[in-house]
Amino acid sequence: MSTELSTKADDIAAVLEDEIVAGAIPPGTVLRQEQLSERFAVSRTPVREALRRLAALGLVSFEPNRGVRVRSIAPLELREAFLVRAELEGLATQVATEKMTPADVAALEEAEVAFAALTAELRRQAAQGERDEAMFGRWMQGNYAFHEVIYRVAAMPYVERVAKAARRTFIGDRVWSARAELDGLYARNELQHRAILGAVAAGSASAAGQLAREHVLASGRLIEAVLDLARDPS
Template identity: 60%
Template sequence: MSLESTKADEIALIVEEAIVSGELPPGTVLRQEQLSERFAVSRTPVREALRRLAALGLVSFEPNRGVRVRTLSREELREAFLVRAELESLATELAAPRMTDADLESLERAEADFSRATQALRSRPPDEAERWQRTSDWVRANHGFHDVIYRVADSPLVERLAKSARRSFSGHAVWAPGGSETDALYERNDREHRAIIAALRAGNPGGARTLARDHVLHSYELLVHVLEQRPLNSVTGVVGRN
């Protein structure tokens, strides 16, 4: 593998994480010259990294406008949730008979992290930067919970496809704190994690699968509620600017 290809891999991974965490929200312009300066490389690996991100559906090349983090339509988001619901439930069912006590402890720790992140997100700090940080922390904690299940399921194709679907609706430009009704939906999300753990601990693959599927579909209801209060394209920017 060439050095430029290796650098392209590194850049793509870092930018993907920034998009998924919400550091780079939908609509953000990715300027090749700024990325080249940031990573101290020529534009060749930067262009290759951006092409890889485009293949994942995370960015789009727009004529005369450069590269932007994609803003998905509501229909695309709905389809992504439907796909993830089936894959997530399958992964959970596959993981159920493989769960060891150590795995369940890892899942409990991940859920505790998610619960704390949920409470922090619901506190709605007045500082906007802090709100975005807490939302990014919430996204990462949520991924951490489901990543334990993917690891135990040991089904690389299912994991890869499910993670591809979830990239579509990650980030603080999508998820955001709201009012009391939003709080109730976030709390339901947290309770459902605990219900999934209980089903896995009980050795109930079918029950765990149903709970996981319902959980993802309920997350879509939460997303729709958030989007009704905060348009998906309401946060845009350019890499390198505040």
């Protein structure tokens, strides 16, 4: 595949990933190549490659005679994904802290400030009863941007690749009714980012790694609780 087609596939996969995780494309949806080709104004070649990349991340599955379907995630799979993420992100954060330059710390702080602003807006919308998948997608990207600084500085491509493949939580449409729990998730994530930033800025690699590990595990426990509530609101 040429560089241009590969870049198009990356772009398409990134858009679809955001929409799937945010719930804009719910589990069970069949993704049709002809419709995606028309939507993104490309041939089917980059679309097929984008779908393969989503399948490698566990977001979709290829079903014989049915096409490509957006996957749901089982509770045990979700728990395992968070355990993997916790260890790998903790490791990456510890290694990155030892390599951080003042410019890197500034970049991490900038990402945290942007994430805090997104968190405040998402909490405001949730309090008003607004449902905005696009805003939720931007919030997730802001969350990822914070960790991207850490991955870049750590320079551990294998760890980064496996951790990113495990961070697909698929909370999407099933949790929009759990307002209070989601508000707690938003607030806690932002506070934990600040704590990680503080440990990184202080050069405390061990503390930063442990905070990152606890951050992922806490998010996992809360999302499990939210999903339980969504399944049984009584």
